[in-house]
Amino acid sequence: MSFSIYDFTAFNQAIDKALFDNCSPFWATVWELTIIGLVFLIAYALMGLFLVYAERKVCAFIQNRVGPNRVGPYGFFQTIADFIKLMLKELITIKNADKVLFNIAPFIVIIVNFMAIAAIPFAKGLHAIDFDIGILYVVAVSSLSVVGVLLAGWSSNSKFSLIGAMRSGAQIVSYELSVSLSLITMIILAGTMQFSAIVEGQADGWFIFKGHIPAIIAFVVYLIASTAEINRGPFDLAEAESELTAGFHTEYSGIKFAFFYLSEFMNMFIVASIAATLFLGGWMPFHIGGWTGFNNVMDFIPPIVWYIGKTFFLIWVIMLFKWTFPRLRIDQLLTLEWKYLLPINLVNILIMAFIVLMGWHF
Amino acid sequence: MNSFFKYFSDIFRAVTSLLKGMSVTAGYFFSPGQIVTQQYPENRKTLKMFDRFKGEVIMPHNGQNQHRCTGCAICETNCPNGSIEIIQAKVDMPDGKKKRIIDKHIYHLSMCTFCGLCIKSCPSNALAWGQEFEHAVFDRTKLTKILNQPGSSIIKDIAE
Numbered sequence: 001m002s003f004s005i006y007d008f009t010a011f012n013q014a015i016d017k018a019l020f021d022n023c024s025p026f027w028a029t030v031w032e033l034t035i036i037g038l039v040f041l042i043a044y045a046l047m048g049l050f051l052v053y054a055e056r057k058v059c060a061f062i063q064n065r066v067g068p069n070r071v072g073p074y075g076f077f078q079t080i081a082d083f084i085k086l087m088l089k090e091l092i093t094i095k096n097a098d099k100v101l102f103n104i105a106p107f108i109v110i111i112v113n114f115m116a117i118a119a120i121p122f123a124k125g126l127h128a129i130d131f132d133i134g135i136l137y138v139v140a141v142s143s144l145s146v147v148g149v150l151l152a153g154w155s156s157n158s159k160f161s162l163i164g165a166m167r168s169g170a171q172i173v174s175y176e177l178s179v180s181l182s183l184i185t186m187i188i189l190a191g192t193m194q195f196s197a198i199v200e201g202q203a204d205g206w207f208i209f210k211g212h213i214p215a216i217i218a219f220v221v222y223l224i225a226s227t228a229e230i231n232r233g234p235f236d237l238a239e240a241e242s243e244l245t246a247g248f249h250t251e252y253s254g255i256k257f258a259f260f261y262l263s264e265f266m267n268m269f270i271v272a273s274i275a276a277t278l279f280l281g282g283w284m285p286f287h288i289g290g291w292t293g294f295n296n297v298m299d300f301i302p303p304i305v306w307y308i309g310k311t312f313f314l315i316w317v318i319m320l321f322k323w324t325f326p327r328l329r330i331d332q333l334l335t336l337e338w339k340y341l342l343p344i345n346l347v348n349i350l351i352m353a354f355i356v357l358m359g360w361h362f
Numbered sequence: 363m364n365s366f367f368k369y370f371s372d373i374f375r376a377v378t379s380l381l382k383g384m385s386v387t388a389g390y391f392f393s394p395g396q397i398v399t400q401q402y403p404e405n406r407k408t409l410k411m412f413d414r415f416k417g418e419v420i421m422p423h424n425g426q427n428q429h430r431c432t433g434c435a436i437c438e439t440n441c442p443n444g445s446i447e448i449i450q451a452k453v454d455m456p457d458g459k460k461k462r463i464i465d466k467h468i469y470h471l472s473m474c475t476f477c478g479l480c481i482k483s484c485p486s487n488a489l490a491w492g493q494e495f496e497h498a499v500f501d502r503t504k505l506t507k508i509l510n511q512p513g514s515s516i517i518k519d520i521a522e
Binding site: 064340 | 388
């Protein structure tokens with residue numbers, strides 16, 4: 001079994017072959033699904049805990065504070081302590097709540113996260129499913145999370161939850177449009193919807209450099225719209241703390257609250273991953289077409305490091321949004337989407353199509 | 363046509379103003395030397411509170427164990443929640459008259475709201491704010507303090 005940090009394809013195929021040699025095809029498939037599920041579960045939990053810690057530290061540094069620094073070195077185990085606390089807390093049952101929907105809602109949000117994360121390429125060969133319509137799949141699946149939010153708000157039997165959920169619905173439905181249109185701009189440039197092909201297509205330069213100005217505009221629009229789509233500040237109307245206590249998850253406690261909280265951070269991770277893959281080349285090292293020596297030096301850094309670096313840079317930018325800008329009002333939110341982002345996006349697609357048609361891109 | 367240009371100039375102004383805000387926060391993020399939070403239990407040795415900090419009411423004494431309190435009890439009258447009790451004494455003066463002096467200036471820290479009326483109303487500036495703030499004790503009686511030190515006397519030139 002050969003293991004290389006630069007290419008996981010051979011490693012995965014070796015595991016696959018070993019399983020199919022030793023078990024019947026049915027059990028081999030079951031084993032593979034179990035292994036992938038466990039890997040994602042562990043990665044999800046660790047990533048979620050780390051992102052909560054990162055958010056608190058970033059916000060502290062921006063506000064000239066120190067942040068969590070009591071549990072472990074630099075407060076690194078703070079979120080683990082918080083997680084244990086949330087696990088031990090009582091799950092309060094709400095009187096007159098719709099019990100079934102109330103209990104299902106956090107799981108819908110989490111399942112949607114898992115479905116979206118499955119299609120993301122982490123490194124060469126480190127990719128759970130490689131659909132030929134990968135981007136369409138991710139966009140379709142990630143917009144399902146609004147169902148969980150709406151169910152949570154509706155079933156809680158609380159006015160704060162209901163208002164939060166309705167705002168979230170209006171917001172996600174309108175901003176989904178901008179996200180999809182800015183992704184379509186990049187699909188025109190890439191010529192494919194398959195994630196692995198998109199990453200391979202950036203071997204001689206990332207799409208944000210290859211696509212001239214339309215790609216940069218699409219990148220900015222995607223960052224703004226996806227920040228709104230994941231209900232993060234300055235677009236956090238759905239859980240506006242000062243107006244609605246906690247919005248759609250006001251009535252949740254204990255581990256169910258933690259699920260909503262975790263899914264918010266994982267949504268941020270997913271949109272940052274997609275942005276990194278489509279605009280900044282995913283796990284592809286920084287290449288400049290024709291500079292072979294330079295490209296070979298860049299290839300020494302493992303793809304997974306490139307992927308994580310780009311994703312965390314984008315996560316940092318999204319966090320910077322939250323701790324810089326004040327929250328928008330609902331009418332300002334819809335004005336921004338329908339009067340500014342949508343027309344800009346439509347014109348941008350036209351320009352990009354023209355550039356690709358004339359072959360002006362690199 | 364005018365509104366057409368306004369649309370784009372609005373976008374341009376919005377983007378520049380947002381970038382300006384983000385450069386401020388990013389500047390703070392990349393300069394951790396500006397952190398203003400004090401690490402309290404660690405910096406107890408070097409911690410110095412600011413001048414106007416209201417820790418507790420004290421009665422400053424000079425080197426000869428002398429204070430400025432005449433025992434007039436104006437602070438006791440002015441205290442809104444009765445945290446000050448004045449016990450006076452009478453001493454015989456050399457010229458045969460009797461003079462009122464302070465015997466015990468009792469200060470109940472547990473009842474004090476730190477309003478500062480006693481310090482403001484004192485005619486001879488005998489009281490002041492102390493910088494001590496770690497007042498937690500296991501026994502409530504320890505919060506009752508006698509501000510004038512034993513054996514202390516009044517500075518000579520203090521008038522009524």
